[in-house]
Amino acid sequence: MSVIDLKLLQETKTLERCPFPIPAGWFFVDYSKNLAPGEVRNVFLLDQEWVLFRGEGEEGKAGLSDPFCPHLGAHLGHGGKVVGDNIRCTFHHWQFNPEGWCKDVPYAKIMPPVCKKQPILRTLPVIEKWGMIWCWYHPQAEAPQWELPSIPELESDDYIEPRTGHWEVNTAVQEVAENGVDFAHLKFLHGEPEIPPATTEFKGHEIFTDMKNGYIKGHQCGPGLAIFRFDHEGVVATMVSYSVPYTREQTKMNMSFTHFKYPEGTKEAMVAQHLVNHMVGEADGEESAGFESVDFIVWNNKKYRPNPLLCDGDGPILQYRKWFKQFYPGNEENPNL
Incomplete structure (x- = not known):
């Protein structure tokens, strides 16, 4: 009688349903028509909550940011307001553009030096194509590594x-x-x-x-x-x-x-x-x-x-x-x- 490989037969006890992290890539967020100028909305995707917003005016730029203000942690999606193309925190009115740069601290004579060196709010690169809002996700916040292709049927x-x-x-x-x-x-x-x-x-x-x-x-x-x-x-x-x-x-x-x-x-x-x-x-x-x-x-x-x-x-x-x-x-x- 041959020897049975019990490990093979009992493997399902140790298997996971989904052992994967969130992958890097371009992902659909919503249809462009669903995000009005000046709108701020909380959305959940890519295993966390984000704040989706659109700048004022017909050509307002879409942004997707981490929910929590880097100043004192207020939630940008609860009371936050769009000013121009920026998202403004309700707590102290710090403003951040869709790329995560701090653009205004209304009461500061000297902004924190890091604000001039890099973005301080995690945002995802966003583009709009085919009437859709797309975001680029990378776990180490690296820049997009490829472009979305052309799809003539949607263009x-x-x-x-x-x-x-x-x-x-x-x-x-x-x-x-x-x-x-x-x-x-x-x-x-x-x-x-x-x-x-x-x-x-x-x-x-x-x-x-x-x-x-x-x-x-x-x-x-x-x-x-x-x-x-x-x-x-x-x-x-x-x-x-x-x-x-x-x-x-x-x-x-x-x-x-x-x-x-x-x-x-x-x-x-x-x-x-x-x-x-x-x-x-x-x-x-x-x-x-x-x-x-x-x-x-x-x-x-x-x-x-x-x-x-x-x-x-x-x-x-x-x-x-x-x-x-x-x-x-x-x-x-x-x-x-």
């Missing part, structure tokens, strides 16, 4: 107004994105007729995938953005996914679905709409299941195995995990990730 009036969806899932953002290279689950979980042939290229902070010889082309840009284009006989529909970690164990999934403005009633328009419906598991005459009905069952209840048992049909799972470690600065050699 041109030639495409329909995107249909959007939002879902909260109880797992880490890495686990959600891993599905993009887990090609086998498309057959066994989603009901696709076969495991699609696929190729994957890992390149810096990006991943490029090609499934079914061009039927689905994916482009993941860091941990917080992925674009998938579905092509059927030259008609293309696009899904843009922009997930953000709320905590280490909860992710908010956000998606936009769009396609070219084909003339109403044409075959192209009907095919494009069918492709969008296919993405969300609502296509007529198809038995495949959308992620909301099946993936959530897995994500909400699974544990992460850092040393999974894999076989030849599983896709580039290990390569993906090695790629993702670059977004955990200081943890690249952590064997539990």
Whole structure:
């Protein structure tokens, strides 16, 4: 009788659901239209509370700051006010710009010398693109290491107004994105007729995938953005996914679905709409299941195995995990990730 490896059989007792820190990268905060000029709002994402604000006027700049004033610790999101593009603390009216520099201490004859040397309030770099507010997060507050790509479908009036969806899932953002290279689950979980042939290229902070010889082309840009284009006989529909970690164990999934403005009633328009419906598991005459009905069952209840048992049909799972470690600065050699 062969010897049983009890460690393997009992490993689940020591496994964690989500052993990951918050990754570095660009992350979606909100839609630009939802933040009014002069507004101050408390938001929770990236495993902490932040203060989101917008400068006064139509061109007011958006900012995302740590909640607590570096002076005496008052919460900027409770009583704080926007002055110009600055956030002003209610306690003593110190003002900070969206980059975290102290711009005014109204009663000080001499400001603390450090105020001239560096930002003194932790803020995240913020840009607005595609009608969305994006922030750059890095655990050591390092500057952005790449730019967000161009997405023509969200930048041109030639495409329909995107249909959007939002879902909260109880797992880490890495686990959600891993599905993009887990090609086998498309057959066994989603009901696709076969495991699609696929190729994957890992390149810096990006991943490029090609499934079914061009039927689905994916482009993941860091941990917080992925674009998938579905092509059927030259008609293309696009899904843009922009997930953000709320905590280490909860992710908010956000998606936009769009396609070219084909003339109403044409075959192209009907095919494009069918492709969008296919993405969300609502296509007529198809038995495949959308992620909301099946993936959530897995994500909400699974544990992460850092040393999974894999076989030849599983896709580039290990390569993906090695790629993702670059977004955990200081943890690249952590064997539990």
